[in-house]
Amino acid sequence: MQFGDxxxxxxxxxxxxxxxxxxxxxxPTSSTSDDYWTGQAAWxxxxxxxxxxxLSWPAEVGGRGLPSVYDVIVDEELAAAGAPPxxxxxxxxxxxxxxxxxxxxxxxxxxxVSGRERWCQGFSEPDAGSDxxxxxxxxxxxxxxxxxxxxxVWTSHSDVADWCLLLxxxxxxxxxxxxxxxxxxxxxxxxxxxxxLRMINGITKEFGEVVFDGPRVPAANMIGQPxxxxxxAMTILSHEREPGELGYVARYTKVVNDLVGLVRADPAAYGTxxxxxxxxxxxxxxxxxxxxxxxxxxxxxxxxHGPEGSVDKLLMTSVEQAVGHAALxxxxxxxxDGDDTWLKVYLYSRAQSVMGGTxxxxxxxxxxxxxxxxx
Amino acid sequence: MDVRLSPEQRALRxxxxxxxxxxxxxxxxxxxxxxxxxxxxxxxxxxxxxELRTPTDDGTPLASGVEVGLVAEELxxxxxxxxxxxxxxxxxxxxxxxxPPAPAGxxxxxxxxxxxxxxxxxxxxxxxxxxxAIDVLGASxxxxxxxxxxxxxxxxxxxxxxxxxxxxxxxxxxxxxxTNVAPVPDQGRVISPAALTGCTALGLAVTCADLVGTxxxxxxxxxxxxxxxxxxxxxxxxxxxxQHLLADALVATEGARSVALHAAWxxxxxxxxxxxxxxxxxxxxxSRAARTVCxxxxxxxxxxxxxxxCLAHVHLRRALLxxxxxxxxxPSLARVLAHRGIHDEIDLRIGASDAVR
Numbered sequence: 226m227q228f229g230d231x232x233x234x235x236x237x238x239x240x241x242x243x244x245x246x247x248x249x250x251x252x253p254t255s256s257t258s259d260d261y262w263t264g265q266a267a268w269x270x271x272x273x274x275x276x277x278x279x280l281s282w283p284a285e286v287g288g289r290g291l292p293s294v295y296d297v298i299v300d301e302e303l304a305a306a307g308a309p310p311x312x313x314x315x316x317x318x319x320x321x322x323x324x325x326x327x328x329x330x331x332x333x334x335x336x337x338v339s340g341r342e343r344w345c346q347g348f349s350e351p352d353a354g355s356d357x358x359x360x361x362x363x364x365x366x367x368x369x370x371x372x373x374x375x376x377x378v379w380t381s382h383s384d385v386a387d388w389c390l391l392l393x394x395x396x397x398x399x400x401x402x403x404x405x406x407x408x409x410x411x412x413x414x415x416x417x418x419x420x421x422l423r424m425i426n427g428i429t430k431e432f433g434e435v436v437f438d439g440p441r442v443p444a445a446n447m448i449g450q451p452x453x454x455x456x457x458a459m460t461i462l463s464h465e466r467e468p469g470e471l472g473y474v475a476r477y478t479k480v481v482n483d484l485v486g487l488v489r490a491d492p493a494a495y496g497t498x499x500x501x502x503x504x505x506x507x508x509x510x511x512x513x514x515x516x517x518x519x520x521x522x523x524x525x526x527x528x529x530h531g532p533e534g535s536v537d538k539l540l541m542t543s544v545e546q547a548v549g550h551a552a553l554x555x556x557x558x559x560x561x562d563g564d565d566t567w568l569k570v571y572l573y574s575r576a577q578s579v580m581g582g583t584x585x586x587x588x589x590x591x592x593x594x595x596x597x598x599x600x
Numbered sequence: 601m602d603v604r605l606s607p608e609q610r611a612l613r614x615x616x617x618x619x620x621x622x623x624x625x626x627x628x629x630x631x632x633x634x635x636x637x638x639x640x641x642x643x644x645x646x647x648x649x650x651e652l653r654t655p656t657d658d659g660t661p662l663a664s665g666v667e668v669g670l671v672a673e674e675l676x677x678x679x680x681x682x683x684x685x686x687x688x689x690x691x692x693x694x695x696x697x698x699x700p701p702a703p704a705g706x707x708x709x710x711x712x713x714x715x716x717x718x719x720x721x722x723x724x725x726x727x728x729x730x731x732x733a734i735d736v737l738g739a740s741x742x743x744x745x746x747x748x749x750x751x752x753x754x755x756x757x758x759x760x761x762x763x764x765x766x767x768x769x770x771x772x773x774x775x776x777x778x779t780n781v782a783p784v785p786d787q788g789r790v791i792s793p794a795a796l797t798g799c800t801a802l803g804l805a806v807t808c809a810d811l812v813g814t815x816x817x818x819x820x821x822x823x824x825x826x827x828x829x830x831x832x833x834x835x836x837x838x839x840x841x842x843q844h845l846l847a848d849a850l851v852a853t854e855g856a857r858s859v860a861l862h863a864a865w866x867x868x869x870x871x872x873x874x875x876x877x878x879x880x881x882x883x884x885x886x887s888r889a890a891r892t893v894c895x896x897x898x899x900x901x902x903x904x905x906x907x908x909x910c911l912a913h914v915h916l917r918r919a920l921l922x923x924x925x926x927x928x929x930x931p932s933l934a935r936v937l938a939h940r941g942i943h944d945e946i947d948l949r950i951g952a953s954d955a956v957r
Binding site for chain 1: 601602603604605606609664666819823826827834835837838840842843844846847848850851854855857858859861862865866869881884885933934936937940941942943
């Protein structure tokens with residue numbers, strides 16, 4: 226039982242801290258500005274090239290094969306330095322590693338991990354949100370290829386993606402969960418129209434919607450077997466729900482540290498309710514850091530793809546929204562001019578209880594899969 | 601960093617769980633079963649768990665805050681009606697004062713100021729103001745701090761006999777002004793203010809662990825009821841409105857486990873100011889969560905949950921006492937902020953806005 230660093234972890238931490246000191250790109254908090262999303266690829270590649278990204282993934286796909294707890298150190302040091310969080314794509318890596326064959330893993334994972342090839346995730350559709358299995362995007366076999374027709378939405382980074390991890394219906398004749406398959410679809414080809422979505426805090430570079438009108442994907446790019454798409458989606462979503470996978474601890478801690486700095490600089494300017502909200506944000510962000518320590522330690526016994534991710538997602542949501550409330554209380558809602566306002570931090574936090582599966586769905590999963598309540 | 605429990609720690613947790621499950625009260629009526637309670641008390645006395653903070657040859661405790669927390673959590677989960685927190689803190693104070701352990705067979709506890717926010721302090725002789733001894737079942741004396749120029753010595757207040765209070769599993773006893781405080785013999789050193797800070801951190805951590813256990817017990821109780829109780833022809837646990845209440849309770853409890861584990865580790869692994877900050881942060885989360893989780897357990901039980909015969913209020917009452925020991929939500933939040941350099945004179949006690957979302 227040890228929350229502190231081992232000698233090897235301490236050495237890694239010192240090396241990382243020195244590197245961040247020289248290489249912090251000084252991007253704005255990710256939730257507030259398109260500049261962050263524009264600069265994210267370069268930050269990802271710089272982190273990877275310096276040996277600080279993809280730490281826990283296998284060496285043969287570009288990772289470093291380190292214990293998963295090293296990611297905690299990365300998050301802590303990025304937060305302490307006010308540097309941007311690590312890119313969140315571990316859930317895609319887990320999905321491909323778990324379901325793809327050797328050829329798929331070798332072809333796709335190294336570029337994903339290094340940040341040289343950018344990916345988006347084509348799951349949700351306008352009529353398939355929480356009920357994801359009802360999705361209608363079709364993949365129809367034509368020789369050695371599939372032809373795609375459909376409409377995806379909430380597709381992060383679709384504007385810059387080289388590849389889309391696409392969930393599509395390959396067999397409309399079987400029950401809805403069984404007719405889905407997953408593909409690595411090349412995004413740079415005719416028949417794909419991409420439109421940005423403008424979020425409530427004004428950012429446009431994170432989410433997009435994509436219309437597929439006949440783009441083609443080689444049959445060899447199917448990830449997993451025909452009909453395995455739903456299980457792959459569940460693997461990805463279970464990991465997308467884990468704060469340890471997403472690296473958000475660093476983002477929350479950075480916001481909290483900035484707010485603490487504001488209040489310390491002029492304590493007389495803030496009243497009880499503002500200070501109380503800030504106190505809860507401190508507690509919540511630190512709770513999540515410690516919870517991630519616990520979860521990533523459990524992974525030393527082997528990775529599971531269980532329903533516990535829903536507990537983590539609900540905790541993460543509680544944290545993001547408590548931090549959002551503190552940003553609103555301390556920073557104020559009076560102005561929304563410029564890229565990097567506290568109001569934007571707050572507004573962005575509302576999405577956390579929806580993205581990756583709504584809080585309502587997570588509660589259903591916790592109740593039925595963990596507490597064993599009847600359906 | 602590897603916060604998994606060691607095999608020895610898992611074994612300790614399992615044996616505490618077994619004792620709590622076998623001998624703890626399974627129903628409100630069993631709280632009056634003296635034969636059962638005596639067996640539980642004897643099992644805990646024989647286990648050596650109350651002596652985990654007694655010193656080894658080099659003065660360090662026999663076991664760390666983590667082991668203390670594991671036992672406290674399981675005893676809290678099983679609503680164990682036998683002293684643990686009080687004797688553990690008494691042993692820790694004796695260790696810090698380099699005083700010999702309490703005589704074998706004697707259960708010694710500690711006294712708090714009336715609002716339970718801190719250990720009681722008084723001179724030797726007649727107690728000048730009132731105090732409250734916790735965990736008085738079977739205990740014969742309670743330690744109080746005796747301030748000196750450079751720290752604190754220990755005194756022992758005689759208990760009046762009997763106990764009462766809101767927690768039906770851990771009675772407390774009011775110590776009236778004038779209660780005799782005798783010096784504890786053979787103290788080897790003064791307890792420094794820093795050492796006392798460490799003791800407060802340990803006290804907060806062990807109350808957090810008890811709260812985590814109480815929450816786990818409450819979630820188990822309410823989930824079990826939701827699977828059995830039928831309305832509209834189906835189990836009420838099949839309704840999403842009920843499911844979401846219980847899911848939120850479990851989620852708050854899991855967050856509590858993470859902060860409480862860290863606080864228990866920090867009590868020995870970090871310097872006292874950092875240990876105190878970690879413990880206060882854990883206490884803020886655990887106190888807020890525990891009240892809501894126990895309230896949820898009452899709500900899920902419906903009308904039955906509001907009757908004396910339902911165990912849900914026993915969980916809530918135990919949580920309320922653990923919350924007050926060394927300070928609950930508001931004082932803990934103030935400590936967290938103070939550690940971050942924000943010293944606010946404003947009262948941060950819990951208000952309606954602090955319920956778990």
